[in-house]
Ligand SMILES: CC(C)[C@H](C(=O)O)[C@@H](O)C(=O)O
């Protein structure tokens with residue numbers, strides 16, 4: 045019996061609703077694959093927890109999580125708690141402290157769905173964004189000065205280490221080398237972000253010499269435009285923390301919306317648990333109505349299976365999602381239908 | 397006779413080709429509007445100039461430009477010269493030293509064109525991006541340290557002053573207040589860029605209390621996605637230097653491409669000359685072939701007319717462009733046609 049322990053953090057808003065469905069899929073994995081067991085443990089760390097306890101997780105929260113093989117994360121955020129609190133005290137510490145330096149975000153138009161891009165189809169929209177996940181623009185360094193004067197200013201320091209840049213760029217090259225196009229697209233802005241980005245480009249150049257992979261460097265402004273005009277060019281895209289954040293939401297919009305796209309926060313060395321979550325947030329506006337699309341969260345279980353080196357299971361999940369989208373009438377409101385979160389979850393499970 | 401002096405910097409690549417057409421349009425303005433004269437002076441500052449002289453413009457370049465009312469700029473950049481040189485020694489000094497703190501970038505689907513967004517039409521795509529143009533992520537502050545060691549790192553300081561943020565946010569509110577939707581959308585990322593962006597949001601809040609304008613704050617990742625899914629929501633968008641750069645290229649892609657969209661680098665106080673340019677670059681791949689689309693550059697003349705307080709003339713130009721797109725078969729290759737830069741320029745002039 046192969047046993048994995050899964051820490052589950054449903055979070056706020058629609059988080060618990062979609063996590064619920066993805067847990068059914070996790071169970072289904074056990075049924076499909078004899079000799080596999082997922083032991084889940086739920087953690088109630090979210091904004092209500094914060095309002096009660098003055099913190100997003102207990103002091104030893106990270107230690108508690110660390111004992112698990114993987115983390116399943118819903119979404120966190122509530123109008124009653126400042127965004128930066130929920131983010132900086134829960135999700136970002138997990139990403140940073142567990143060295144989940146790869147944020148993997150597939151951009152793939154599923155069978156049964158239409159892209160909002162008029163002339164783009166399934167062959168055109170199938171790539172993956174490899175986002176740096178621990179430093180760069182999210183370095184938590186800076187401050188205010190001359191407060192209360194007309195000369196007041198804020199400084200935000202973006203810190204790009206060689207160590208942090210090399211490891212994500214290597215990861216991206218390795219991934220590109222394994223795929224068929226053998227092409228890596230690099231997001232940069234070295235014409236304007238004049239210290240960090242030339243440094244990043246230089247490391248790309250150094251690392252790239254070791255791979256038989258074509259390298260394309262695009263400035264982030266042009267690259268965002270190419271997501272609309274020529275997405276078919278892309279295979280693997282590597283980007284800094286902020287650029288990867290923007291590109292992956294944009295990519296999600298081109299394949300049908302934020303309700304669909306998953307993400308894996310990966311520590312490739314498996315020294316620490318990796319974390320799987322949708323790229324969408326807690327969506328307070330539709331929370332509690334049972335109408336959120338659980339596909340992004342369920343797809344994140346597929347990334348979890350890949351990470352646990354059971355890609356056959358990962359594929360099974362994506363296929364099940366596509367079966368439902370293509371061959372049934374079940375659609376949540378974001379896809380123009382009237383079905384519930386649960387309807388969608390159950391339909392996917394029944395296809396597995 | 398009202399006389400304006402126009403400094404013309406055609407630049408590199410397709411720059412001179414498209415500037416050529418826009419100068420015809422400038423002439424046409426004189427014909428239409430009796431008693432109006434544009435005296436142009438050309439400056440050959442570009443990458444060839446750099447390769448000869450070791451600098452992008454003469455030491456007193458800014459002084460030379462300063463005597464003019466406005467600047468017409470093509471595009472700069474050549475594979476033989478590092479990007480950051482051409483940019484940091486020509487275009488960015490002009491923007492910064494002439495306090496062109498507003499970068500105005502309309503995103504508007506012209507009559508006769510189809511959006512690559514399947515379900516979006518002309519009513520849905522008509523807004524303007526107001527980009528901060530002097531500081532923020534383009535502050536030229538930072539450096540490398542621990543060079544040659546495994547601990548090497550680059551720091552890039554993003555500097556947001558109260559002075560710089562207030563003036564752009566006020567400008568955006570004023571613009572929004574004059575338009576019919578009375579809505580300002582603000583790009584932020586205060587949940588992760590944790591010093592600069594909360595500061596920016598705070599200034600938005602302070603300034604906003606003085607206006608009868610609805611304020612929407614969106615994180616840049618979500619906002620980029622909304623450019624695809626709900627552009628009809630937008631009227632005026634205010635964004636930092638980098639965010640505005642990304643959003644305006646993305647916006648251009650949704651209305652037919654970089655060949656179409658203009659930009660005005662505005663010093664609203666008219667203490668210094670303002671500068672008008674396409675948002676596209678020098679496009680070395682198609683330079684010299686006479687096939688570049690001159691519309692972006694010509695449209696920038698329209699923004700120039702607005703700035704010189706002749707909005708009727710500005711409108712005339714946009715109408716002429718739309719007439720050609722809607723009622724003639726003239727199309728440059730980027731629009732799927734076979735016409736030349738000159739064909740397009742002449743056709744537009746003949747409609748004025
Ligand atoms: C050339 C480059 C520095 C510039 C910018 O980023 O501002 C360009 O992309 C633009 O948008 O005008």
Ligand SMILES: CC(C)[C@H](C(=O)O)[C@@H](O)C(=O)O
Pocket residue numbers: 131289323587588617
């Ligand atoms: C919540 C926020 C800080 C986060 C990010 O920017 O990383 C989110 O947008 C994401 O993409 O996971």
